Amino acid sequence: MALDQDTVKKLAHLARLDLPDAELAPLVGELSRIMAFVEQLSAVDTSGIAPMTSVAHMTLPRRPDVVTDGNYPEKVLANAPDAMDGFFLVPKVVE
Amino acid sequence: MSALTDLTIADARAGLDKRDFTAMELTEAHLLAMDRARSLNAFITETPDLALERARDADAALAKGEGGTLAGIPLAIKDLFCTEGVRTTASSRILENFVPPYESTVTANLRRAGAVMLGKTSLDEFAMGSSNMTSAFGPVTSPWRRRSAPEIKLVPGGSSGGSAAAVAARISMGATGTDTGGSIRQPAAYCGIVGLKPTYGRCSRWGVVAFASSLDQAGPMTRSVKDAALMLGAMAGHDAKDSTSANLKVPDFAAALTGDIRGLKIGIPKEYRPAGLADEIARLWEDGIAMLKAAGALPVEISLPHTQYALAAYYIVAPAECSSNLARYDGVRFGKRVEGKTLDELYARSRAAGFGKEVRRRILIGSYVLSAGYYDAYYTKAQKVRSLIAEDFRLAFENVDVILTPTAPTPAFAMDEGDAADPVTMWLNDVFTVPASLAGLPGLSLPTGLSQDGLPLGLQLLGRPFDEETLLRVAGVMESAANFTALPPDREI
Numbered sequence: 317m318a319l320d321q322d323t324v325k326k327l328a329h330l331a332r333l334d335l336p337d338a339e340l341a342p343l344v345g346e347l348s349r350i351m352a353f354v355e356q357l358s359a360v361d362t363s364g365i366a367p368m369t370s371v372a373h374m375t376l377p378r379r380p381d382v383v384t385d386g387n388y389p390e391k392v393l394a395n396a397p398d399a400m401d402g403f404f405l406v407p408k409v410v411e
Numbered sequence: 412m413s414a415l416t417d418l419t420i421a422d423a424r425a426g427l428d429k430r431d432f433t434a435m436e437l438t439e440a441h442l443l444a445m446d447r448a449r450s451l452n453a454f455i456t457e458t459p460d461l462a463l464e465r466a467r468d469a470d471a472a473l474a475k476g477e478g479g480t481l482a483g484i485p486l487a488i489k490d491l492f493c494t495e496g497v498r499t500t501a502s503s504r505i506l507e508n509f510v511p512p513y514e515s516t517v518t519a520n521l522r523r524a525g526a527v528m529l530g531k532t533s534l535d536e537f538a539m540g541s542s543n544m545t546s547a548f549g550p551v552t553s554p555w556r557r558r559s560a561p562e563i564k565l566v567p568g569g570s571s572g573g574s575a576a577a578v579a580a581r582i583s584m585g586a587t588g589t590d591t592g593g594s595i596r597q598p599a600a601y602c603g604i605v606g607l608k609p610t611y612g613r614c615s616r617w618g619v620v621a622f623a624s625s626l627d628q629a630g631p632m633t634r635s636v637k638d639a640a641l642m643l644g645a646m647a648g649h650d651a652k653d654s655t656s657a658n659l660k661v662p663d664f665a666a667a668l669t670g671d672i673r674g675l676k677i678g679i680p681k682e683y684r685p686a687g688l689a690d691e692i693a694r695l696w697e698d699g700i701a702m703l704k705a706a707g708a709l710p711v712e713i714s715l716p717h718t719q720y721a722l723a724a725y726y727i728v729a730p731a732e733c734s735s736n737l738a739r740y741d742g743v744r745f746g747k748r749v750e751g752k753t754l755d756e757l758y759a760r761s762r763a764a765g766f767g768k769e770v771r772r773r774i775l776i777g778s779y780v781l782s783a784g785y786y787d788a789y790y791t792k793a794q795k796v797r798s799l800i801a802e803d804f805r806l807a808f809e810n811v812d813v814i815l816t817p818t819a820p821t822p823a824f825a826m827d828e829g830d831a832a833d834p835v836t837m838w839l840n841d842v843f844t845v846p847a848s849l850a851g852l853p854g855l856s857l858p859t860g861l862s863q864d865g866l867p868l869g870l871q872l873l874g875r876p877f878d879e880e881t882l883l884r885v886a887g888v889m890e891s892a893a894n895f896t897a898l899p900p901d902r903e904i
Contacts, residue, residue: 319779323779324775327775327778327779327782328759328775329759330778330782331734331738331762331774331775331778332741332755332758332759332762333759333762333763333766333771333774333775334756334759334760334762334763334764335763343772343775346772347772347775347776347779349835350726350772350776350835351776351779353722353723353726353835354723354724354726354727354789354793355723356720356723357720357723357724357727357789357792357793357796358792360717360720360792360795360796360799362792362795362796362799365795365798365799366795366798367791367794367795367797367798368794368795368797368798368801368849369794371611371612371625371626371655371850371851372610372611372612372655372657372851372876373876374612374655374657376654377651377654377658379651388512391512392512394510394512395508395509395510395512395744395745395746396743396744396745397742397743397745397746397747397748398748404743404744406743406754406757407750407751407752407753407754407756407757409753409754
C-alpha cells in the first residue's frame with residue numbers, strides 16, 4: 317500500500333527521527349515501494365496458522381529474582397555524552 | 412614468513428604445538444598483512460598492540476602445554492561484538508565513540524580458547540545490508556576482481572563484509588560474523604571462503620549489538636570447513652545471560668568430519684531454481700549434486716512451497732525488530748548526541764544524525780508495521796508466514812538429512828551496481844539465505860567454483876536444528892571434491 321507524506325511524517329515522529337522536508341518526498345516513494353513488495357503476503361492463506369513467537373522450541377528459563385550485577389556507576393556513565401554527579405544529563409524537561 | 416598467512420587454523424595450531432613458529436611470529440605476519448591490505452578498508456579499528464599482548468600470552472600458555480584450541484590464532488572480530496575497552500561501532504556514526512565496558516560472550520569464549528584479536532572489521536551499518544556499502548566508515552573492497560575488468564572494485568558482500576575480505580585476503584585466519592538474513596553466508600560466497608550460520612541459540616547473543624533478535628546469530632568465517640568446526644566449537648555454548656541460548660553440550664564439531672556421507676539424503680528444493688536463475692549458478696549447483704552423489708549420498712527432490720514469500724516476511728519481521736532494538740539509541744546514555752531545546756528534539760536530532768539512510772528506512776518500516784491498525788495486517792501476518800516456512804523445512808527434514816542450494820543468485824557485484832534507491836533489488840541477494848534464517852536453521856556456505864569471470868561462487872547446505880555436525884560432515888566431503896584452490900588477486904602477501 318502506498319504511504320502518503322503525512323503518514324511518513326507521523327512515523328518519523330513516532331520513531332523520533334528528525335526528517336528534513338527535502339528528504340520527505342523521496343522517502344515516501346522508497347517506503348511505498350517496500351510496502352508494495354511485502355504486500356504479496358496477502359496472497360498466502362494463513363487461516364488457522366499460529367504466528368511464530370519463538371524460533372527455538374524451548375521454554376523461557378527462569379531465575380531467582382535477585383540482584384546479580386551492578387555497583388559500578390562510573391562504568392555505566394562512561395559512555396554518556398553528558399553526565400554529572402552520577403546522573404545522565406538531559407535538557408530541562410519541567411519548567 | 413609469507414607462508415604463515417596461508418595456513419589454515421588447524422595447520423597453524425599444529426605448527427604452534429610443534430614449535431615450528433611462535434604465536435608472536437604468526438601474529439606479526441598477520442599484522443604485516445593487515446598493513447599491506449589497508450586499502451581494502453576491511454577494519455574499522457585495528458588492535459595491533461592488543462594482538463601482540465595476546466600472542467605473548469598464547470606463547471606462554473603453549474610453552475606450559477596449556478594452550479587452548481585456538482591458542483595463538485589471529486582472528487578478526489566483526490565490529491558488532493562488544494569488546495571491553497575496544498571501540499565498537501556497528502559501522503554507525505551513532506556508536507562511533509562507543510567503548511564497551513564489557514566483553515560479548517562469544518569474544519570472551521574465543522579469548523578463553525587463546526585466540527588473538529587483530530581488530531574489528533567493517534560491516535553494513537547495524538548489519539543491515541548485503542554489500543558493506545552502508546557502513547559509515549566507507550565501503551570495503553573485495554580482494555577479488557573480475558578477469559574481464561580487474562580495475563573495477565567489487566563488494567565483499569554483507570553484512571559481514573570486512574570479516575569476509577580479511578579472511579579471503581589472508582589478513583586473518585578466521586573471523587567472526589553475524590547472520591540475520593544471510594550476512595555470514597552471502598559474503599562468504601562472494602569472497603570464496605567458508606561461512607557457517609549456526610542454529611539460532613547455538614552461540615550466545617549477549618554483547619552482540621542487536622539488529623533483529625529473533626534472527627541474529629553469530630558464527631565463524633574461515634578458509635576451511637575444519638576451521639569453521641574448530642572456531643564454532645570455541646564460540647558456542649550455553650550462556651545464562653542470553654535467555655534464547657540453548658542449554659546443550661557443545662559437540663566436538665571437528666570430529667564430525669568423518670568424510671563418510673554414504674546413504675545420506677540430500678534435499679534439492681525445486682523452489683530454489685526460479686526462472687531466470689543464472690546458468691553458471693545452475694551449473695554450480697548441478698556440480699555440487701554430482702559431488703555428493705559420487706560420495707555415496709542420495710539427492711532427493713523436495714518442495715519448500717512457501718519459499719517465494721520468505722523475503723517479504725523477512726522484510727517485515729526484521730525491520731520491526733530493528734525499530735524496537737534501535738529505540739535504545741537516544742543520545743542520552745551512550746552514543747552520539749545532537750543537542751536540542753527539548754528532550755524530544757534531542758532524541759530526533761541525535762538519531763537522524765547518527766543513523767544512515769538504510770537504517771532510518773528500516774526503522775520507519777518497522778514503526779509502520781508495528782503501529783496500531785497495521786500490526787495484524789503486516790507483523791502478525793508475516794509471523795504466520797514464518798510459521799509456514801518453518802513448517803516447510805520441518806516436513807522436508809523428515810525425509811532428508813541436509814538441503815543443498817546455491818548461496819546467492821549472482822557472484823559479487825561492483826560497488827556502483829548496488830542501487831541504493833531501490834532497496835528491494837538489493838534484497839534479492841538474500842533470496843536463498845533468508846528462508847533458513849526465518850526458520851532458525853543452521854546454514855553453511857562453501858566455495859565450490861568460479862564464475863566465467865573468475866569470481867568465487869558458493870553453495871549452501873542447510874541442516875536440522877542443532878545438527879551442525881551433519882552439515883560440517885557433508886561440507887567436508889564437498890570441500891575435498893570441489894578442491895577450491897583459487898586465490899584472490901588482491902591477496903597482499
